[in-house]
Amino acid sequence: MIEDEARAWLAERFPAAAIARLARFAEIVTQETERQNLISPSTIPLIWSRHIVDSAQLVSFAPAAARHWVDIGTGAGFPGVVAAILFDGPVTMIEPRAKRATFLRDTADALGVAATVHQTRAEAAPIEQADIISARAVAAVDALFGMTMRYRSPETTYLFPRGRTGQDEIVKARAEWHGTFHVEQSVTDPTSTILIATGVRARCSASR
Template identity: 35%
Template sequence: MSRERDRVLAAADVSRETAEKLDLYVAQLTRWQAIKNLVGPSTLAEVWTRHVADALQLLTLMPAARTWLDLGSGAGIPGLILAIAGPPGIRVDLVESNARKCAFLTETARLTGAPVRVHNARIEAVIGDHRGVDVVCARALASLTQLLAWAEPLLKTGTTGLFPKGREVEAELTEAAARWTVGHDLLPSRTESSARIVRVTALAPNRP
């Protein structure tokens, strides 16, 4: 794992201080995994490549973004990792309805000094309070159609969406096109050859 760690951190070109905070995040994730199933158990051994690197690549897609909203944050992937490694002035709001996962997010943010706000709430209850954020993101949460429905108030007013997706991304885009006109580009993932990141730049419901 140390070899994977070094490779990921070198590719991300993070400072020693940020590397130490990411180490602390991974240690916390490993400890809390025994209490609350935060990530797939089989992926924990590959935490640096499967989770940390997967989150860090989003920063390179929106380098000027400073305000982020992470839906269904769970283990803080990508939102908490973005806050730990992001540029000066970054602020990330984490939305998670599970109270025990929120406890993990809150404690790990405290230990790492990550600039986040944790919202123990359902997405529908808080999405309207975040108009004007630069980026809304979500990973391994729901279908693209559902993500667009949740994020519509933001995406139709200038917020960019970043949604990592797996090999079924084309099918998800086709399904979403039945309901939405989606301005987007499809970007390759740096961590999985069959995965893509859907970057949404405009959204409008289709006319009936």
């Protein structure tokens, strides 16, 4: 997917006001990357396809009844800030690094989106329950299941963009976790996938 295709993909699915916010977010990330290493400088010319649409595509897999989206290790704001712009409900972003957490709070305020940022590890986040849990380039699938067990429910939907190692991670996760696992093709990269998991629970409950 090239940049023009990425913008066209968004225009077909989301209102102009949301896309304007995404454009402002892209500007904020580009400017801040000059001060701290938010994203690789080599990906700035590809920010719409590589980062924004790669995050935005997750929204199409959000269950209609979902109300609370939690993003783990949000970092530069992908997918957490993008979800906060496009998802119809509150978004909580978990980011352990102080400088990144401050950036996320300032960005949410600048964009006027409903988002909460917790500077903490995923295991310690003060969250009661999440309807959706996402994470992008944070940890392996099985590790993410383990670190979010406290605030998931049988109805929680996991949305994990995975790269070339995605299939191997899914096989490993199935060895330790029950659940319904579904894989979708990423619209931005033919070698990447999105893991959608529901009903996740440990195979040996006593160990979790």
